[in-house]
Amino acid sequence: MKPGRTIIGLDLGGSSIKAGLFPVENSAPTRTLILATPAHEGCESLMDALIAAVGALCPEGLSDVAAIGIGTPGLVDDNGLVHGPAVNLSAWQGTSLSASVSERLGVPCVAGNDGSFAALAEARDRGVRELLFVSWGTGIGGGIVCDGRLVTGNRGMAGEIGHVCVDPSGPLCGCGQRGCLERFTGAPELVAAYRARGGTAVPEGADGALFPELAARHQSGDPIAEAVMEAAAGMIARVVGATMSILAPEVVVIGGGVPEAIPQLPDLVARALTQCSFPYLLENCRVESARLGNRAGMAGAAEAARNLSERRS
Ligand SMILES: [Zn+2]
Known part of the structure:
Protein backbone atom coordinates (compact mmCIF):
# COMPACT_ATOMS: atom_id res chain seq x y z
CA MET A 1 0.00 0.00 0.00
CA GLY A 115 -2.36 22.79 25.39
CA SER A 116 0.52 20.43 24.68
CA PHE A 117 -0.42 20.22 21.01
CA ALA A 118 -0.64 24.02 20.83
CA ALA A 119 2.93 24.17 22.21
CA LEU A 120 4.07 21.81 19.47
CA ALA A 121 2.45 23.96 16.77
CA GLU A 122 3.90 27.23 18.12
CA ALA A 123 7.38 25.62 18.28
CA ARG A 124 7.14 24.35 14.69
CA ASP A 125 5.86 27.73 13.47
CA ARG A 126 8.94 29.43 14.98
CA GLY A 127 11.45 26.70 14.14
CA VAL A 128 12.58 26.50 17.80
CA ARG A 129 13.40 23.40 19.85
CA GLU A 130 12.88 24.70 23.42
CA LEU A 131 9.53 26.32 24.12
CA LEU A 132 7.16 26.85 27.04
CA PHE A 133 3.55 27.56 26.12
CA VAL A 134 1.07 29.13 28.55
CA SER A 135 -2.61 28.90 27.66
CA TRP A 136 -4.37 31.66 29.61
CA GLY A 137 -8.17 31.48 29.45
CA THR A 138 -10.96 30.26 31.72
CA GLY A 139 -8.31 27.95 33.15
CA ILE A 140 -4.53 28.00 32.81
CA GLY A 141 -2.89 25.23 30.81
CA GLY A 142 0.37 24.79 29.05
CA GLY A 143 2.74 22.68 27.08
CA ILE A 144 6.45 22.00 26.92
CA VAL A 145 8.66 21.33 23.91
CA CYS A 146 12.20 20.19 24.81
CA ASP A 147 14.86 19.29 22.26
CA GLY A 148 12.17 19.59 19.57
CA ARG A 149 9.89 17.02 21.18
CA LEU A 150 6.68 17.39 23.09
CA VAL A 151 7.09 16.52 26.78
CA THR A 152 3.97 14.68 27.94
CA GLY A 153 5.17 13.28 31.27
CA ASN A 154 3.59 10.68 33.50
CA ARG A 155 -0.11 10.28 32.61
CA GLY A 156 0.21 13.15 30.16
CA MET A 157 0.41 15.69 32.98
CA ALA A 158 3.51 17.66 32.00
CA GLY A 159 2.92 21.37 31.48
CA GLU A 160 -0.05 21.77 33.84
CA ILE A 161 1.28 25.05 35.15
CA GLY A 162 -2.20 26.27 36.13
CA HIS A 163 -2.02 23.84 39.04
CA VAL A 164 1.23 25.10 40.49
CA CYS A 165 0.40 26.10 44.08
CA VAL A 166 1.04 29.80 44.69
CA ASP A 167 -0.72 29.99 48.09
CA PRO A 168 -1.30 26.85 50.19
CA SER A 169 -4.06 28.61 52.13
CA GLY A 170 -5.75 29.90 48.98
CA PRO A 171 -9.10 28.80 47.51
CA LEU A 172 -9.78 25.16 46.78
CA CYS A 173 -9.20 24.13 43.15
CA GLY A 174 -11.02 21.49 41.11
CA CYS A 175 -7.80 19.44 41.11
CA GLY A 176 -8.06 18.94 44.89
CA GLN A 177 -5.24 21.31 45.85
CA ARG A 178 -5.52 24.78 47.39
CA GLY A 179 -4.19 28.01 45.95
CA CYS A 180 -3.46 26.95 42.37
CA LEU A 181 -2.30 29.66 39.95
CA GLU A 182 -5.52 29.08 37.99
CA ARG A 183 -7.66 30.02 41.00
CA PHE A 184 -6.16 33.52 40.95
CA THR A 185 -5.64 34.21 37.26
CA GLY A 186 -8.34 32.34 35.29
CA ALA A 187 -10.84 34.61 33.48
CA PRO A 188 -13.65 34.15 36.09
CA GLU A 189 -11.21 34.88 38.94
CA LEU A 190 -10.05 38.07 37.21
CA VAL A 191 -13.64 39.35 37.07
CA ALA A 192 -14.13 38.37 40.73
CA ALA A 193 -10.91 40.23 41.66
CA TYR A 194 -12.15 43.30 39.78
CA ARG A 195 -15.43 43.23 41.74
CA ALA A 196 -13.57 42.68 45.04
CA ARG A 197 -11.37 45.74 44.40
CA GLY A 198 -14.48 47.87 43.95
CA GLY A 199 -14.40 48.10 40.16
CA THR A 200 -17.31 49.93 38.58
CA ALA A 201 -20.41 47.76 38.65
CA VAL A 202 -20.29 44.98 36.11
CA PRO A 203 -23.54 43.44 34.85
CA GLU A 204 -25.00 40.49 36.74
CA GLY A 205 -23.95 37.14 35.36
CA ALA A 206 -21.36 34.41 35.60
CA ASP A 207 -17.90 35.87 36.16
CA GLY A 208 -16.39 33.83 33.33
CA ALA A 209 -18.86 35.18 30.76
CA LEU A 210 -18.10 38.73 31.88
CA PHE A 211 -14.39 38.63 31.11
CA PRO A 212 -14.82 40.43 27.72
CA GLU A 213 -16.39 43.32 29.67
CA LEU A 214 -13.37 43.45 32.00
CA ALA A 215 -11.02 43.31 29.01
CA ALA A 216 -12.87 46.20 27.34
CA ARG A 217 -12.58 48.26 30.53
CA HIS A 218 -8.87 47.48 30.73
CA GLN A 219 -8.40 48.62 27.13
CA SER A 220 -10.22 51.88 27.84
CA GLY A 221 -7.90 52.68 30.75
CA ASP A 222 -9.95 51.66 33.82
CA PRO A 223 -7.28 51.85 36.59
CA ILE A 224 -8.80 49.02 38.68
CA ALA A 225 -8.91 46.72 35.64
CA GLU A 226 -5.29 47.66 34.92
CA ALA A 227 -4.27 46.87 38.52
CA VAL A 228 -6.06 43.49 38.40
CA MET A 229 -4.33 42.50 35.16
CA GLU A 230 -0.92 43.72 36.31
CA ALA A 231 -1.22 41.63 39.48
CA ALA A 232 -2.31 38.60 37.43
CA ALA A 233 0.59 39.04 34.99
CA GLY A 234 2.91 39.17 38.00
CA MET A 235 1.56 35.86 39.33
CA ILE A 236 1.85 34.20 35.93
CA ALA A 237 5.41 35.54 35.69
CA ARG A 238 6.45 34.05 39.04
CA VAL A 239 5.38 30.58 37.93
CA VAL A 240 6.87 31.05 34.44
CA GLY A 241 10.14 32.30 36.00
CA ALA A 242 10.38 29.19 38.19
CA THR A 243 9.60 26.97 35.20
CA MET A 244 12.26 28.75 33.13
CA SER A 245 14.87 27.81 35.74
CA ILE A 246 13.96 24.15 35.22
CA LEU A 247 13.49 24.05 31.43
CA ALA A 248 15.58 26.95 30.06
CA PRO A 249 13.28 27.65 27.09
CA GLU A 250 14.27 29.77 24.08
CA VAL A 251 10.76 31.17 23.86
CA VAL A 252 7.85 31.55 26.27
CA VAL A 253 4.58 31.86 24.34
CA ILE A 254 1.55 33.39 26.07
CA GLY A 255 -1.68 32.38 24.31
CA GLY A 256 -5.36 31.82 25.05
CA GLY A 257 -8.49 33.98 25.24
CA VAL A 258 -7.24 36.34 27.97
CA PRO A 259 -4.17 37.69 26.10
CA GLU A 260 -6.17 37.64 22.85
CA ALA A 261 -8.52 40.17 24.47
CA ILE A 262 -5.69 42.12 26.16
CA PRO A 263 -2.71 41.95 23.77
CA GLN A 264 -0.39 43.85 26.14
CA LEU A 265 -0.31 40.92 28.58
CA PRO A 266 2.74 39.08 27.17
CA ASP A 267 4.71 42.35 27.57
CA LEU A 268 3.41 42.75 31.14
CA VAL A 269 4.52 39.18 31.91
CA ALA A 270 7.93 39.87 30.32
CA ARG A 271 8.34 43.00 32.44
CA ALA A 272 7.35 41.15 35.61
CA LEU A 273 9.85 38.40 34.75
CA THR A 274 12.70 40.87 35.23
CA GLN A 275 11.87 40.70 38.97
CA CYS A 276 11.46 36.93 39.29
CA SER A 277 13.68 35.00 36.90
CA PHE A 278 17.33 34.10 36.44
CA PRO A 279 18.69 37.13 34.50
CA TYR A 280 21.05 35.06 32.33
CA LEU A 281 18.14 32.83 31.31
CA LEU A 282 15.84 35.77 30.64
CA GLU A 283 18.30 37.63 28.42
CA ASN A 284 18.40 34.57 26.16
CA CYS A 285 14.65 33.96 26.15
CA ARG A 286 11.90 35.75 24.22
CA VAL A 287 8.40 36.21 25.64
CA GLU A 288 5.91 36.36 22.77
CA SER A 289 2.21 36.29 21.97
CA ALA A 290 0.83 33.13 20.39
CA ARG A 291 0.89 33.35 16.59
CA LEU A 292 -1.60 30.66 15.71
CA GLY A 293 -4.53 31.79 17.87
ZN1 LIG B 1 -5.50 23.00 40.76
Missing part, protein backbone atom coordinates in the same frame (compact mmCIF):
# COMPACT_ATOMS: atom_id res chain seq x y z
CA LYS A 2 1.40 3.44 -0.87
CA PRO A 3 1.99 5.80 2.07
CA GLY A 4 -0.71 8.42 2.71
CA ARG A 5 0.05 11.93 1.52
CA THR A 6 -2.24 13.81 3.89
CA ILE A 7 -2.80 14.06 7.64
CA ILE A 8 -5.73 15.26 9.72
CA GLY A 9 -5.66 17.47 12.82
CA LEU A 10 -8.73 17.59 15.08
CA ASP A 11 -9.14 20.00 17.98
CA LEU A 12 -12.00 18.93 20.19
CA GLY A 13 -13.13 21.85 22.34
CA GLY A 14 -16.02 22.24 24.76
CA SER A 15 -18.09 24.10 22.15
CA SER A 16 -16.60 23.21 18.75
CA ILE A 17 -14.55 20.67 16.84
CA LYS A 18 -11.98 22.27 14.54
CA ALA A 19 -10.76 19.94 11.81
CA GLY A 20 -8.03 20.45 9.22
CA LEU A 21 -6.62 18.44 6.32
CA PHE A 22 -2.88 18.99 5.81
CA PRO A 23 -0.28 17.76 3.31
CA VAL A 24 2.26 15.49 5.04
CA GLU A 25 5.11 17.79 4.03
CA ASN A 26 3.90 21.18 5.32
CA SER A 27 1.78 22.84 7.97
CA ALA A 28 -0.67 24.85 5.82
CA PRO A 29 -4.10 23.17 5.79
CA THR A 30 -5.73 22.58 2.41
CA ARG A 31 -9.20 22.29 3.93
CA THR A 32 -10.68 23.21 7.34
CA LEU A 33 -14.10 23.04 8.96
CA ILE A 34 -15.75 23.70 12.31
CA LEU A 35 -18.58 21.60 13.76
CA ALA A 36 -20.48 22.00 17.03
CA THR A 37 -19.40 19.69 19.88
CA PRO A 38 -22.30 17.64 21.30
CA ALA A 39 -20.76 18.26 24.72
CA HIS A 40 -23.56 16.92 26.90
CA GLU A 41 -24.68 13.90 24.92
CA GLY A 42 -22.21 11.30 26.13
CA CYS A 43 -19.18 9.55 24.76
CA GLU A 44 -20.81 7.86 21.75
CA SER A 45 -22.15 11.15 20.41
CA LEU A 46 -18.74 12.79 20.83
CA MET A 47 -17.13 9.91 18.95
CA ASP A 48 -19.76 10.11 16.20
CA ALA A 49 -19.12 13.85 15.88
CA LEU A 50 -15.37 13.27 15.45
CA ILE A 51 -16.01 10.62 12.81
CA ALA A 52 -18.47 12.96 11.06
CA ALA A 53 -15.84 15.73 11.05
CA VAL A 54 -13.33 13.41 9.38
CA GLY A 55 -15.96 12.30 6.85
CA ALA A 56 -16.85 15.89 5.97
CA LEU A 57 -13.17 16.75 5.60
CA CYS A 58 -12.46 13.79 3.31
CA PRO A 59 -15.62 13.04 1.28
CA GLU A 60 -13.45 11.12 -1.19
CA GLY A 61 -12.42 8.61 1.54
CA LEU A 62 -9.40 8.07 3.77
CA SER A 63 -7.10 6.04 1.52
CA ASP A 64 -4.68 8.98 1.26
CA VAL A 65 -4.66 9.79 5.00
CA ALA A 66 -1.44 8.73 6.78
CA ALA A 67 -2.48 9.59 10.36
CA ILE A 68 -4.95 11.53 12.49
CA GLY A 69 -4.13 13.67 15.54
CA ILE A 70 -6.74 14.64 18.14
CA GLY A 71 -6.28 17.32 20.78
CA THR A 72 -8.70 17.49 23.71
CA PRO A 73 -8.87 19.25 27.07
CA GLY A 74 -8.03 17.09 30.08
CA LEU A 75 -5.23 14.71 30.89
CA VAL A 76 -4.38 12.38 28.04
CA ASP A 77 -1.64 9.77 28.49
CA ASP A 78 0.69 8.35 25.83
CA ASN A 79 -1.86 5.64 25.01
CA GLY A 80 -4.48 8.26 24.23
CA LEU A 81 -6.44 7.42 27.39
CA VAL A 82 -8.27 10.41 28.87
CA HIS A 83 -7.80 10.55 32.66
CA GLY A 84 -8.79 13.89 34.11
CA PRO A 85 -12.22 15.44 33.90
CA ALA A 86 -12.30 18.06 31.15
CA VAL A 87 -14.61 21.03 31.41
CA ASN A 88 -17.79 20.20 29.43
CA LEU A 89 -16.30 16.94 28.19
CA SER A 90 -16.39 14.65 31.22
CA ALA A 91 -17.89 11.88 29.04
CA TRP A 92 -14.39 11.30 27.65
CA GLN A 93 -12.95 10.19 30.98
CA GLY A 94 -11.64 6.62 30.79
CA THR A 95 -11.90 6.54 26.98
CA SER A 96 -8.94 5.53 24.85
CA LEU A 97 -9.52 8.21 22.28
CA SER A 98 -6.77 7.28 19.84
CA ALA A 99 -7.59 3.55 19.88
CA SER A 100 -11.33 4.17 19.44
CA VAL A 101 -10.94 6.53 16.47
CA SER A 102 -8.25 4.36 14.90
CA GLU A 103 -10.51 1.30 15.18
CA ARG A 104 -13.50 3.09 13.64
CA LEU A 105 -11.55 4.59 10.73
CA GLY A 106 -8.68 2.16 10.15
CA VAL A 107 -6.13 5.00 10.25
CA PRO A 108 -3.28 5.39 12.82
CA CYS A 109 -4.26 7.95 15.41
CA VAL A 110 -2.58 9.90 18.23
CA ALA A 111 -4.41 11.84 20.97
CA GLY A 112 -3.07 14.40 23.41
CA ASN A 113 -3.82 17.41 25.56
CA ASP A 114 -4.80 20.49 23.54
CA ASN A 294 -7.37 29.30 18.07
CA ARG A 295 -5.84 27.28 15.18
CA ALA A 296 -2.92 26.15 17.38
CA GLY A 297 -4.67 23.06 18.80
CA MET A 298 -5.64 21.81 15.34
CA ALA A 299 -2.21 22.57 13.83
CA GLY A 300 -0.50 20.86 16.78
CA ALA A 301 -2.72 17.79 16.47
CA ALA A 302 -1.70 17.60 12.80
CA GLU A 303 1.96 17.95 13.80
CA ALA A 304 1.62 15.07 16.29
CA ALA A 305 -0.02 12.99 13.53
CA ARG A 306 2.85 13.91 11.18
CA ASN A 307 5.36 12.72 13.82
CA LEU A 308 3.39 9.49 14.26
CA SER A 309 3.37 8.74 10.55
CA GLU A 310 7.14 9.45 10.33
CA ARG A 311 7.80 7.01 13.20
CA ARG A 312 5.73 4.34 11.48
CA SER A 313 7.29 4.71 8.02
